[in-house]
Amino acid sequence: xxxxxxxxxxxxxxxxxxxxxxxxxxxxxxxxxxxxxxxxxxxxxxxxxxxxxxxxxxxxxxxxxxxxxxxxxxxxxxxxxxxxxxxxxxxxxxxxxxxxxxxxxxxxxxxxxxxxxxxxxxxxxxxxxxxxxxxxxxxxxxxxxxxxxxxxxxxxxxxxxxxxx
Amino acid sequence: xxxxxxxxxxxxxxxxxxxxxxxxxxxxxxxxxxxxxxxxxxxxxxxxxxxxxxxxxxxxxxxxxxxxxxxxxxxxxxxxxxxxxx
Amino acid sequence: xxxxxxxxxxxxxxxxxxxxxxxxxxxxxxxxxxxxxxxxxxxxxxxxxxxxxxxxxxxxxxxxxxxxxxxxxxxxxxxxxxxxxxxxxxxxxxxxxxxxxxxxxxxxxxxxx
Numbered sequence: 001x002x003x004x005x006x007x008x009x010x011x012x013x014x015x016x017x018x019x020x021x022x023x024x025x026x027x028x029x030x031x032x033x034x035x036x037x038x039x040x041x042x043x044x045x046x047x048x049x050x051x052x053x054x055x056x057x058x059x060x061x062x063x064x065x066x067x068x069x070x071x072x073x074x075x076x077x078x079x080x081x082x083x084x085x086x087x088x089x090x091x092x093x094x095x096x097x098x099x100x101x102x103x104x105x106x107x108x109x110x111x112x113x114x115x116x117x118x119x120x121x122x123x124x125x126x127x128x129x130x131x132x133x134x135x136x137x138x139x140x141x142x143x144x145x146x147x148x149x150x151x152x153x154x155x156x157x158x159x160x161x162x163x164x165x
Numbered sequence: 166x167x168x169x170x171x172x173x174x175x176x177x178x179x180x181x182x183x184x185x186x187x188x189x190x191x192x193x194x195x196x197x198x199x200x201x202x203x204x205x206x207x208x209x210x211x212x213x214x215x216x217x218x219x220x221x222x223x224x225x226x227x228x229x230x231x232x233x234x235x236x237x238x239x240x241x242x243x244x245x246x247x248x249x250x251x
Numbered sequence: 252x253x254x255x256x257x258x259x260x261x262x263x264x265x266x267x268x269x270x271x272x273x274x275x276x277x278x279x280x281x282x283x284x285x286x287x288x289x290x291x292x293x294x295x296x297x298x299x300x301x302x303x304x305x306x307x308x309x310x311x312x313x314x315x316x317x318x319x320x321x322x323x324x325x326x327x328x329x330x331x332x333x334x335x336x337x338x339x340x341x342x343x344x345x346x347x348x349x350x351x352x353x354x355x356x357x358x359x360x361x362x363x364x
Contacts, residue, residue: 017320020316020317020319020320021230021317021320023316023317075294075297075298076298078294079271079274079294079295079298082274082278082290082291082294082295083271083274083295085278086274086277086278086281086282086291087274087277091281091282091283093282093283093287095284095286095287095347096353096354097286097341097353097354097355097356097357098353098355099355099356111331114330114334115327115330115331115334118293118294118330118333118334119293119294119297119329119330122290123290124286124289124290124293124333124334124337125330125334125337126286126334126337126338126341126356127338127341127356134355134356136286136289136290136337138287138290140353143353143355166254166259166262167253167254167258167259167261167262167310170259170262170263170265170266171262171265171310173266173269174262174265174266174268174269174303174306175269176269177266177269177270177272177273178269178272178273178303180273180276181269181272181273181275181276181299182276183276184273184276184277184279184280185275185276185279187280188279188280188288194285194340194345194346196285196336196339196340196343196345197285197288199336200279200285200288200289200292200336201279201292203292203332203333203336204275204276204279204292204296207296207297207300207325207329208272208275208276208296208299208300210300210321210325211268211269211272211299211300211303211304214303214304214307214318214321215265215303215307217307217314218307218310218311223311223313223314223317226314226317226318226321227317229321230317230320230321230324233321233324233325233328234324237328237331237332240332240335240336241331241332241335244332244335244336244338244339245335245339247339247340247343248338248339248342248343
């Protein structure tokens, strides 16, 4: 059952990308897309399972847009902060690599978390090791694992936990 | 007005390319050059999209898309290579 | 091109995006070590590209879908390539800036090599 649902999600994702790529709904485009997506789904269902770890519960569907919105807000904030650092003559840096922990279990959830961290204020994921993430921070504010986790991870984890678990 | 702003944007993109090119030439490490290469290609994508806009040719967007794909794969491959020893 | 409000918005977004791209380039030149350069390079170019693409989408609404696809692709792959690069650099022991305060990753790897 779970496998069937995962296959449907993967198929829908692939077909969606194909249609975006072509930008048309003509019959031939549609037929080729359906065939290609079907073949890929059947052949690579297991190795591409990452794509379909999205939970697709009503709660998750509501959370996804607010996650995207929060993410875009953080992206803009991160750029403004970086701009102020790069443009200031003194270059006020205090870089370091801190260690944080995530509660997320799924691979896609962790990937999205790592990506979100990389695109938000002054942080860059350097290494993933199970539940541990090593994060490069332009201006280290807390060296302690729990404090750094609260600063860097929790904002995104709230949303991703609902969406991916 | 719109045209002037588009030219301004193109100028800024060109300057960004020059800065990234400086880092690409200067290095000092191979990894620095790869970062510069990554930035060069991503700024280049905006450049291609601007050319598409100037020429009014949507087909160039496919070029930008393939370019993005290739640069991503390129950076991943070089990074794997660097990991094995530098 | 005609100065409709939508076109004007598009052009302004385009300039804002290009400005962030320039900022990314500047960060790439000014930052003291590789990891900080990756940070400047990734963040500024991602937002810069997204804004520029949004601007072009306002100027040429017909291209919206394809521009959206390029934007989504950049949004997903840009942080991944940065992370892979940062990891490769750390593993191969690239020099860190003297400003660097701590490095938990090096500490942990020292404990269990």
